[in-house]
Amino acid sequence: MTALDEAPLSAAGNPIGFGRMHRKEDVRFLRGEGNYVDDVNLPGMLHSAILRSPYAHARIVSIDTSAALALPGVHAVITGETLAGLGLAWMPTLSYDTQAVLATDKVRFQGQEVAFVIADSRYIAKDALELIDVEYDALPAVVDAKKALDPGAPIIRDDKEGKTDNHIYDWEAGNKADTDAAFAAADVVVTEDILYPRVHPSPMETCGSVAHMDPVTGKLVLYTTTQAPHAHRTVYALVAGLPEHKIQVISPDIGGGFGNKVPIYPGYVCSIVGSIVTGKPVKWVEDRAENLMSTGFARDYHMNVSIASTKEGKILAVKVDVLADHGAFNGVAQPTNYPAGFFHIFTGSYDYPAAYCNVKAVYTNKAPGGVAYACSFRITEAVYAIERIVDCLAAELKMDSAELRLKNLLRPEQFPYTSPTGWEYDSGDYEKTMRVAMDIAGYDELRREQAEKRAKGEYMGIGISFFTEGVGAGPRKHMDILGLGMADGCDLRVHPTGKAQVRLSVQSQGQGHETTFAQIISHELGIPPEDIEVIHGDTDNTPFGLGTYGSRSTPVSGAAAALVGRKVRDKARLIAAAALECSPDDLEWELGRWFVKGDPTRGKTIQEIAFAAHGSLELPEGVEGHLDAQVVYNPPNLTYPYGCYICVVDVDPGTGQVKVRRFIAVDDCGTRINPMIVEGQVHGGLADGIGMALMEVIAFDEDGNNLGGSFMDYLLPTSMECPDWELGETVTPSPHHPIGAKGVGESATVGSPAAIVNAVIDAISPFGVRHADMPLTPANVWRAIQGRPVRTDMAVE
Amino acid sequence: MQVTITVNGVEHSRDIEPRMLLVHFIRDELLLRGTHWGCDTSNCGACTLWVDNEPVKSCTMLAVMADGKAIRTVEGLANGAELDPIQKGFMECHGLQCGFCTPGMMMTCRALLDGNPHPTEAEIREGISGNICRCTGYKNIVAAVQWAAENPATSEVTA
């Protein structure tokens, strides 16, 4: 059965399988009964606050905590020196670098953690921060990534023995010789410097933790904002030397993640140390400024992108040089073998033979991070690069940007398709999807309207983005994080009365796992989704797996859930055969029931089988009682969702203001388990695109001061900037996924910024503008029209 | 300082520091955890609740300023087992994902509908522009308000 077939309805009116249904998790949120980390209150719990560096780069001369310690209500003040005594002053990052938990020698970015205060209340903890006296010796800061490797640049990581520059790595993909040859032979070459500036995922809930190390049992219970509870448990075991079987990581309700809650932050570690030191539970919850200034940022890729084509617009090759700003510690969360993430999928959705990229990563005096904000391990940057340069090529060729794309899109018969940089796209019918989008938009009519408006001096723009994603990391032989293979477990128990519990390693941050995973089991077993409870977010009660990010929950854990359902179904067949006194081979499955072939009246429902499995029925040799199963799913490949987005904007050239009038999004994510939830995921990602394209940026001044440290400075889109999204769909199932589903959580975030920027540039192209960097604020658009674009990653001058 | 504040119809007296923010009074003193906070600077609206029937951002109001006043929070939206139409609308239209902005958003939407039972889309969008949602892109929140406007009384919601 595919999603296109109508699932029968349960007594409660829910689809037994795939289809729209209300979310099972909604009622607790609607009643204010969600349970987020800051809602966790343990008996005797203490509160905490972190003292942070005001400097981007400074040597710590001394730290005097005596006045803070003397403040009534303060229980302890922990510094880097305290941690060094425990061997915990530094911790490993997810990219085999190290990061200071609390600074000992130097501070390396503004907002870096310097001291940790534990007190009776959050108010007292904040009071105590003001009483800590830190003497700093300020050092020149490396702010501009383009100057990080200059001779004489200050060395940021002098903690690393023998380090004499700010270089992290060089990495390349594709075939340089073929690419150079293609460029040499091309009729047309277009090159553009394209910045994907530093942005921040900014979930509405900031990061935090409540740690309780039981002094008697030695068991650590950590409630924490994590998208990857199992991976975090293992890392804590490795970092702190705590025995892994004595660590329980509980990720309760998570108020949005978007990759912000994948890394391990110093605050989490400090709350654990704080609980060990005080013998009491310790809560740490960062404020918004701390979240914006110190936790995982996203992007910060300076890209020089070139495209080669024939004069008829047949693309021949693309190459990209990237300068990657990783901040002061290489804290990127991504598979080990992919230091630049999946950026090398930048060849995009087009058919051409040659591509090459190299990525040079550098340290700067900025917060660490890089992979976050729904980026699918840097596919966001890749899609932006190719979709922007294709539009530049269209401008150069004076060709319609839709026509240029249609001329170069991969064709259905080319799938599975191996890209010039080595990806194997699983399935697609790209032109069909693009035609659906153009139909919804009324593309030709929009172009006519644009021409009429231009004649009147009005500036309307139409922007297209066609993206291909690769999500569902990943095959364990290629993909691991800190050595942990990216396969996911799943356990399913069907209780005697036929109600079921499914246990997952992934953790929802709003994606509706409690509903969709119940629907997957329902689809496989015919048990109504309301009779299936999804258990997640607690490492003591769920199987191991790598967590929710990179749109991997449906491709990996969703496959695990389908397979564990099938395993139970197979077992149910043996039990049904015993109950019906026939051979399992004589049985046939219909949704929710095994019956005797040719005699549909003789059969057993899954509920009857569940009871029999727990009852006195004599079971065949080798069949254990009960009705449950476990699987670990190792994906054979990524899934490759794709889509075509079209944005229509109106630009006021007198003020530079951009109004997004329409946004059309046609996604193909294979089978849709719950279309309502899929559409919701797309809506949210499109709003991200509005944010990044038009307003979001973390810039720094020359001293390394963070200029985006509050929601007054770091602007998130509101209901006023978001248009009424127009969605469409095509369904091309993944051939290797058990239910044909592909991930969709990040598609819109990945695909939408280019459509918006392309639309704005299209609008102002009569002024001779071919590119301007995000965010396209009114000032930036106006300056681009004047031919003097601003540099958006630095303080505006 | 001694304050007496009525919350969801129940009077509460506490001795608090003048500097205690209203959001902390609600969350930490009364243990009503449905009201969240998201930004510290009154930009995000996650902490929105009603003071004397008007939505305000409780991260930017002192609890002592609410002395003698009546407060309504998300916990006071439903009538016992019966969800308020705005709550039903959010469920019907998938107006929530992570649920973190949802309580504040619903308090804003309920007030909006009380003042304007049949708002246009533009009025809804302006009305919720002080409440940031990172998940939904707002389309389904607008739809939820429209649903509640069209279904002001009792309607069945299936879970």
Next chain:
Amino acid sequence: MQTPAPFDYAKATSVADALALLDKHGEEARVIAGGHSLLPMMKLRLARPDALIDLNDIAELRGIRIEGNEIVVGAMVRHAEILSSAILAEHYPIFREAEHMIADPIVRNRGTVGGSMCQADPAADLSAVGSALKGTAVIQGAAGTRTVALRDFHEGPYETKVQAGEILTQVRYPIRPGAGSAYEKVERRAGDWAVASSGVFVVVSGGVVTDCGIGLTAVGADHYCAPAAEEFLIGKAPTEENLAAAAKIAGDSCNPVADQRGPADYKAHLAYELTLRALRRAARSSQGA
């Protein structure tokens, strides 16, 4: 979450009570109105008053009414009340246009006219409106009540003529029959502070401009106004050419500083562009269009 440092608190029941409380708590006491400027500063611990005197329960500071030839707005009138005021809508649409773009609807339920004027943020919208309309501030202290023209009210960024121990009690705007008014603002996003704004009123009579006021915010205009541009326009026909020339004078009189909202040249351009747009609409409106 950010939390303020400790302070004393007292709720004033009248202006006289508030003045007495200010006197009692000394120089480091501050009055608090809506709190949407002061409390965030206190949470960042950039402001740390010893005591807060709460004005929110003072009835005599509320209300919008007409007294003689003036509209009187109490200092504790909320932004939301300005937005919905029929009196202001009738005489000066500029208020509604400006208020629609001030912060957001929830903040507007708390933020007050007096709070905004006294915060004296260089990007405050109501300061530009007040300067455009050439209103007056009423300030009360132990020594009595005095009035200050709004164009003299601000001493500079975050500084006003309100002295320690005094309270702004009212803002008064003269009624001008036949006036058209308009507000133009560019913001990076709904609810953001202005990149630049211009608010104007124009009275056109007998085919010429007989009275006008131009207020500007976020562009470094002295006292949020552009008097030379106003002078230029008086007695002239509201033609596109004259309005543009006046707007040019207004733009040239500004001294904006670059920040993340935009570079200085852009803001200076906006001062011109937005003034021109506001003048066009206000002049049309005054002529009954």
